[in-house]
Amino acid sequence: MWLYENKEIKSLEDLPEKAFGFIYKTINIQTEKFYIGKKQLFHTSKKKIGKEQKAKNKLLNIWKDFEYITKESDWKTYYGSAKELKEDINKLGLDNFKRNILKVCYSSKELNYWETSYQFKEDVLLVESYCDNIAGRYFRKDFNK
Numbered sequence: 001m002w003l004y005e006n007k008e009i010k011s012l013e014d015l016p017e018k019a020f021g022f023i024y025k026t027i028n029i030q031t032e033k034f035y036i037g038k039k040q041l042f043h044t045s046k047k048k049i050g051k052e053q054k055a056k057n058k059l060l061n062i063w064k065d066f067e068y069i070t071k072e073s074d075w076k077t078y079y080g081s082a083k084e085l086k087e088d089i090n091k092l093g094l095d096n097f098k099r100n101i102l103k104v105c106y107s108s109k110e111l112n113y114w115e116t117s118y119q120f121k122e123d124v125l126l127v128e129s130y131c132d133n134i135a136g137r138y139f140r141k142d143f144n145k
Contacts (some may be wrong), residue, residue, distance in 0.1 A: 002076075004101035012041065012072070016104050021111045023103045023118050026080045026130075028088060029096050035080040035130035036102070036122060038115040043073045085130040 002009040002024070009015060015022070021040040028034070046066045049057065057064060079089055079097060089097060102118055105111040116135050124131035125140045132140045 002099050002101055004104070009101060010076075015041070018106055019104045020106050020108065021075075022101045022105060023111070023114045024080075025100045025102055025118075026085065027098050027100070028092070029098060030092065031128075033088075033128050033130060034122075035082050035085050036115070036118050036124055037080050037131075038105075038111045039075050039078055040073055040108075040111070041075055042070050044068055044070045080130065082130040082132065084132075088130075 004015070004022075007014070012019075019041060021038060023036065023038050026035045026037075045068070047069045048066050049064065053067075054065070079085065079094075079099065103114050105114055112135075119125075119131060119134045122129070125134065125138060125143050
C-alpha cells in the first residue's frame, strides 16, 4: 500500500490528474532505514509492427517499422531498486516496510529534480539509508572515509 497525504493510494484514479510519476520513501519499520527514489507511472516501449500493419501503412504512405506502446508501470508493487533494500524485503517480508509518496510530479525533468532534492535534504549518503548514490554521480563510499 502507498500513502500520500495520509490517504491510501491503490490506483491511478487516487492520484492527481496528469501525474507522470512520484518521489517516494520506503521505510524499514524495524530499523527506520529508508530509501528515497522516483517511480514513473507509465512505461513506453517500441514494438515492431507486424507484416499486415506494415502493408496497411505502406498504402497510407507511412514508413514506420515500429509503434510506441504505453503501459502502466509496476508502481503498485514497487519498493525500490537498491540491492540491500531488496534483500531486506526478502528476508523480513513486505509487512515490515511502509511506502510513502512524498511528491507527485508531472514530467520527467521534474521527477529527476525532486528525487535528487529529497535525497540531498535527507542526507542519504551520510545517514543510515539504503541509498548508496545520488544521480549516479555522488557515492556513499566517497563520503565515508
